[in-house]
Amino acid sequence: MSESERDASGTVELDAVVVGAGFAGLYMLHKLRGQGRRARVFEAGSEVGGTWFWNRYPGARCDVESMDYSYSFSEELQQEWRWTERFPSQPELLRYLNHVADRFDLRPDIRLGTRVTAAAFDESALRWQVRTDRGDQVSAQHLILAVGCLSAAAIAVPDFPGLATFGGRWYHTCDWPMDDVDFAGQRVAVIGTGSSGVQVIPEIARDAAHLTVFQRTPNFSIPARNRSLDDEYQREFKKRYNERREMLRHLNFFLGNPRLARQTPPDERQAEYEARWQAGGPAFLGAFGDLLVDQEANDTAADFVRGKIREIIRDPEVAERLIPHGFPLGAKRPCIDTDYFDTYNRDNVTLVDVNAAPIEEITPTGIRTAAGIHELDSIVFATGFDAMTGAILAIDIRGRDGVRLRDKWLAGPRAYLGAATAGFPNMFIITGPGSPSVISNMVVSIEQHVDWIGDHVEYMRARGLQTAEADLAAEDKWVEQVQEVADRTLFPKATNSWYLGANIPGKPRVFMPYVGGVGPYREICDEVAANDYEGFSFTP
Numbered sequence: 076m077s078e079s080e081r082d083a084s085g086t087v088e089l090d091a092v093v094v095g096a097g098f099a100g101l102y103m104l105h106k107l108r109g110q111g112r113r114a115r116v117f118e119a120g121s122e123v124g125g126t127w128f129w130n131r132y133p134g135a136r137c138d139v140e141s142m143d144y145s146y147s148f149s150e151e152l153q154q155e156w157r158w159t160e161r162f163p164s165q166p167e168l169l170r171y172l173n174h175v176a177d178r179f180d181l182r183p184d185i186r187l188g189t190r191v192t193a194a195a196f197d198e199s200a201l202r203w204q205v206r207t208d209r210g211d212q213v214s215a216q217h218l219i220l221a222v223g224c225l226s227a228a229a230i231a232v233p234d235f236p237g238l239a240t241f242g243g244r245w246y247h248t249c250d251w252p253m254d255d256v257d258f259a260g261q262r263v264a265v266i267g268t269g270s271s272g273v274q275v276i277p278e279i280a281r282d283a284a285h286l287t288v289f290q291r292t293p294n295f296s297i298p299a300r301n302r303s304l305d306d307e308y309q310r311e312f313k314k315r316y317n318e319r320r321e322m323l324r325h326l327n328f329f330l331g332n333p334r335l336a337r338q339t340p341p342d343e344r345q346a347e348y349e350a351r352w353q354a355g356g357p358a359f360l361g362a363f364g365d366l367l368v369d370q371e372a373n374d375t376a377a378d379f380v381r382g383k384i385r386e387i388i389r390d391p392e393v394a395e396r397l398i399p400h401g402f403p404l405g406a407k408r409p410c411i412d413t414d415y416f417d418t419y420n421r422d423n424v425t426l427v428d429v430n431a432a433p434i435e436e437i438t439p440t441g442i443r444t445a446a447g448i449h450e451l452d453s454i455v456f457a458t459g460f461d462a463m464t465g466a467i468l469a470i471d472i473r474g475r476d477g478v479r480l481r482d483k484w485l486a487g488p489r490a491y492l493g494a495a496t497a498g499f500p501n502m503f504i505i506t507g508p509g510s511p512s513v514i515s516n517m518v519v520s521i522e523q524h525v526d527w528i529g530d531h532v533e534y535m536r537a538r539g540l541q542t543a544e545a546d547l548a549a550e551d552k553w554v555e556q557v558q559e560v561a562d563r564t565l566f567p568k569a570t571n572s573w574y575l576g577a578n579i580p581g582k583p584r585v586f587m588p589y590v591g592g593v594g595p596y597r598e599i600c601d602e603v604a605a606n607d608y609e610g611f612s613f614t615p
């Protein structure tokens with residue numbers, strides 16, 4: 076930090092502190108710089124990239140297509156960058172984000188390897204006082220949380236007795252070592268069959284002597300049908316890039332295909348599912364407009380996928396154990412895989428249903444379930460995250476009257492538009508709980524939030540306003556609206572999903588994302604802005 080930015084006490088004075096240097100933090104910094112603001116990003120990782128820095132497990136790949144899962148804010152960037160595959164791998168995404176950091180010269184304002192530990196709103200100065208684990212003391216008008224919804228700061232490792240005694244090595248998919256891990260010749264366990272488990276399982280099965288998968292809830296998974304992207308495809312795509320981006324920005328989640336499954340003759344419905352299964356990817360869920368709002372419609376798609384699982388897996392008993400039941404397709408985040416179900420046809424793979432044989436303890440040499448012991452050399456936890464709130468609450472954030480955010484959110488997160496919370500002036504959350512976030516293309520939602528927050532900050536600067544604070548009434552109304560919209564869908568029917576915080580023992584069960592679609596959400600945010608940020612109070 077330059078000396079000119081420090082006051083007499085050694086505190087650095089800034090316009091904004093941004094926490095996190097993933098997709099959200101990098102663009103937020105670029106935006107603030109463009110507005111002439113002095114901003115610093117603090118990032119706990121030793122490189123930029125956020126989720127794409129930490130999740131370096133074998134097979135880590137995004138399930139949104141590369142051409143769409145990328146920034147649209149720079150025409151030059153989107154024209155220049157060349158993606159190599161339909162679904163981008165973690166290394167490619169990390170290269171992309173490093174390129175963005177260099178191309179826009181962002182690095183001078185990013186402090187890597189530095190974790191923000193505390194932030195307190197100083198009511199006399201009307202500024203945030205921010206502290207890091209490396210002793211930084213920073214004072215900023217705005218605190219912008221770009222910590223991500225599924226963050227390394229909030230990984231979930233179940234509290235199995237005996238883990239500390241395990242003599243082999245253990246890993247979490249989101250805290251993977253920087254060096255390659257060699258499982259050759261090893262007996263390996265993977266616990267968890269969500270998106271991370273579904274990606275890592277086929278990779279480890281290929282390398283290990285034996286893989287045992289510990290499954291609690293079988294998941295729906297659609298084949299990715301990943302492929303390389305040729306130049307011709309990209310040239311054509313890029314000719315209409317802006318049209319495509321505009322369409323993505325205004326997407327209504329439930330209007331992917333206006334046809335309704337319930338009104339479509341069964342043979343045509345099957346043909347539609349088959350075509351989408353063959354095409355691969357998350358577009359399967361857009362097959363019909365009623366799949367996420369009508370249980371009977373959903374059953375037709377879910378049954379189709381169940382049929383596919385039975386077709387792929389040779390052992391009918393194993394197939395039955397892998398078939399999801401009890402929640403609608405798409406209500407828990409569906410997985411997109413490469414060779415996932417096929418992996419269970421291998422001789423070196425065993426599936427353990429932990430509902431039938433619960434894990435009792437981890438011993439020095441393996442995992443003991445109610446049915447016996449599994450001797451192991453390595454254990455991989457693909458057990459997910461304290462999603463959407465964990466990384467925010469890992470920071471000791473105190474607002475007006477010293478109120479801790481952790482206390483305010485004790486019964487679940489509350490944020491106006493999912494972006495600001497009453498009692499915490501000038502604090503913004505990029506893709507926070509109550510915004511479309513994880514039920515959308517994250518990059519589209521990040522860009523929308525960053526632009527909206529940037530405009531909000533600029534609005535305040537232009538009028539000489541010191542603070543902006545979400546009104547409690549506006550916040551309460553929004554939280555209610557998020558719930559109402561969710562209740563019109565099948566999402567809350569998956570009562571054990573991380574969308575509800577159900578994977579974390581003791582976490583309040585509140586449906587966190589806004590599922591009304593990024594288009595309608597954008598309109599609401601734009602209207603709030605056009606009405607002088609209705610729902611916010613300002614101090615001059």
Ligand code: N01
Pocket residue numbers: 136137138139225233248266267268269270271272274289290291292408411429457458459460513571573578
């Ligand atoms: O985590 P998860 P994830 N004993 O919470 C199981 C994104 N993502 O890291 O379902 C036994 O989905 C748990 O079981 P259950 C994406 O948004 C994207 O896989 O709670 N098992 C579940 O099977 C995704 O949704 C990509 O009953 C236990 C698994 O662990 C999100 O990240 C790739 C257990 C956790 O699944 C999270 O995915 C990867 C216990 N005590 C991630 N505790 C792509 O873009 C938990 N489990 C492709």
